[in-house]
Amino acid sequence: MTNSIRGGNLLSLDGVTREAIIEVLDTAESFVEVNRRSIKKVPALKGRVVASLFFEESTRTRLSFETAAKRLSADVLSLAVASSSVKKGESLRDTIATIDALGIDAVVMRHQSSGAALQVSRYVPHVRVINAGDGLHQHPTQGLLDAFTVRQVLAERHGTTGVESGAELFDGLRVLIVGDIRHSRVARSDIAAYTALGAQVHVAAPGTLLPEDIENWPVTVVDDFEDALQWADVVGLLRLQRERGSGSFVPSLGEFTTTYGLTVERARLLRPSTVVMHPGPMIRGVEIDSRVADLPASIIERQVANGVPIRMAVLYLTVAGSKEEVVS
């Protein structure tokens, strides 16, 4: 169990406690305020070096992390590995050793293989490792920012603030996650975060897009998607992971849209208070109808906006104060 991510790595949300998640969310609230200032920069990580190491290209996530690091005054080494000489087949130990030799304090890592960030953390125990998505395993900052966005929206509606509400607003909250659960690292992180915060998580997907042992997961599988849309408080859509082979798990994208897409017709079933989320990038017309993505119920843009403060919070908590603590 992880009770705080301070001075440690962030590899997975599995086993991260409510207390630790709330600490990140509360810290992120401070950074939301920093991001509203005309000078959006604080010196917390001055002199620290953060490397971003993306074996799998993701412009959005990389930009979000690098912006976060720069707003904390860290120096950023950006290595777009996906397009460099480091290719599939190079030993992770060699890659990280090369970068470590440049003198880094933290590495933000995206990799197509599950567990790659954890493996790297074993090779460089003195460097903080932040998982920016590993294979089908975890995408912890996405899970944190989804929880953060939900709390922010609900707190506004209740006339309170995120920090004051703590985890209260998640108590009994019905979260419905729809789509390719099997191949989704976002789903694994979201489920861990929402569950730790006290929400009830439900999933809806064709049988082939659920993991084989879904009965052991802390979720309920809904039989009737359209019925679930009528009672869900939060609807989280996932991207169909075509590059991970989910194409052969459903007959066609068209059939997926027909059965599990959030079409305009289905969006009418939602209660007015329900919020709709998507981690992006959206395939408009597949998981979500373009018109639904732009409805007021959709908080997708807020998810994007919260990417920077949540990543600032994660970098601040894991990197600031880490070195000496490791020595002692």
Next chain:
Amino acid sequence: MSSLVLRQGLVVGETTHEVGDVLVIDGRIAAVGDVGEVPTGTKEIDASGCWLGPGLVDLHTHLREPGREEAETIESGAFAGAVGGFTALVAMPNTEPALDNVALVSYVLDRGARTPLDIAVAGAITVGRQGEMLAPIAEMAALGVRLFTDDGIGVQNPSLMRRALTYARPLGVRLAQHCEDEQLANGGSMNEGAVSSRLGLVGRPALAEELMVLRDIELVRLTGGAVHFLHLSTARSVAMVVQAREEGLPVTFEVAPHHFTFDETACDGFDPLFKVHPPLRPARDVHAIREALRSGLVDAVATDHAPHAPELKDLPFDEAPAGMLGLEHVASLTYEALGASPGTAHLFFTLLSRGPARVAQLRNSDARVRHSGHGGAVVAGEDANLVVFDPHQQWTAHSATLQSRAMNSPYDGRELVGKVRATIAKGQLVVNDGVLV
């Protein structure tokens, strides 16, 4: 003339055991029990407190030569085997190129003859282990090859497997099968189950193994050809083969030490050292295999010793090659799994020496392949392939001190009980006090 006397060991037979001396002269056991006066210059080895039995035989060693000499050579593998108590190893044919013809088999036999151990060869069933055309099984059989396998991958095509069995039967050779349906295994990198789904790793279901076990049992029934099932890892696989054997079908099976030592949760830390095919299974399968070992249902323990260069085990879990070392620890791990019951010593030698020697047809010496006899009783006249195993010694495994060229042992740091004290291969003292002579 060379001579050697092992003093006061517990000489373990198939059902009996008695403390005594064993005198070895010129590669053969000259006397057992009260050996009387020994020739001058005879080397004395103290075996008191130890088990003294036939040298161990490994049915399943990947020696990597030719092609992957950075991971292991025939010589380094033989030394690792000697330290582990082995006097004979069966070299698997998944080298580069594969051992699918007489020239390559002869090469390995020649290299093997220069090591202190007997190195037998398993030939490939299909050309290049591609699963498409039968390899020249009869030519290799004429050279003395008794076991054929495409190990690493099973023969996927049932029609081809049927043909291979029909072809092999009159030759008196046995086909050894790596049972996993590759399509059902889906390119997975660990057992399919709760752990794989949490870790986001594609799983290899138990059914991928069990379906192929079932298929091959039925092909044995159809053709009368003999099959040895390699590294069975699930309770159902074991139960099916035991049942078929009881029905009188010519089937045998082995289990690997990692399958009775670790369960799937060992993969939790994404350490590629624990990646192996078939994968580490849930605890219930591990218990079932231990139970089968203790109740004497298993024909052989075989290592599936699979050396890999260190850089390959630093790849991400899903990209890293499957397989782990086993030669230098299997005796201790088997002893640990059997527990200290009265019949342990007999069972130990059945699983690690007599059983595998029978499966690989290494019981008698064979001049064609320059092999001595293995897995026999410790009696005068037998070839002197012997091991002295100290069941009381406690030790810690260290990967840095392995004889193997590779380091991919999952047992690093593990506390073990029972250690090979001495290995006598072809009459020569190869290992003494646990180290190479």
Next chain:
Amino acid sequence: MSGNDERQTPQGDLAFFARNQLLTADDVGRALKRMAHEIIERNHSTDHLSIVGLQTGGKPFATRLAALLSEISGAVVPVGLLDVSFYRDDLSRNPIPRSAATTIDHDLTDRTVVLVDDVLFTGRTIRAALNALSDWGRPRSVQLAVMVDRGHRELPIRPDYVGKNLPTSLDEAIVAKIDGVWIGTRGQA
């Protein structure tokens, strides 16, 4: 009882064990009133004054001072709160302080800013506050008001308005709140 002087030297979640109460609520009230008068005297009016309390210990004192200044002058004196967690120079040496919100709703350029904190100790919080302030504009001048000055400065920083000077030893701890000031020690609860 929870004090906030760990923000001077962050000490994680150590508990405070009070030994003596040094000032009562009345003493604190009188001191604040005196400080308000000193601020007006020195600046002649409240026209360009902004009160900025340091999160979280300075917050009640800043609020009270602003109220007193408005009362005395009859004009509203704006008050803001400043969190300096992200500006500290000792992040790598101490556990990370918990951050709180910064709420400054007006440009500080050309204002006279009075920073307000509960206890002045090493001066490092004030240094961080001066850095942070520069992100909010360019004040004409910055002054410092503290409820307690306990000495042991590590930087050339000096308060302009002091509620009470309290010489302390390094192993003592001070807690200053609106309802009193206590001296004691910190340790595991």
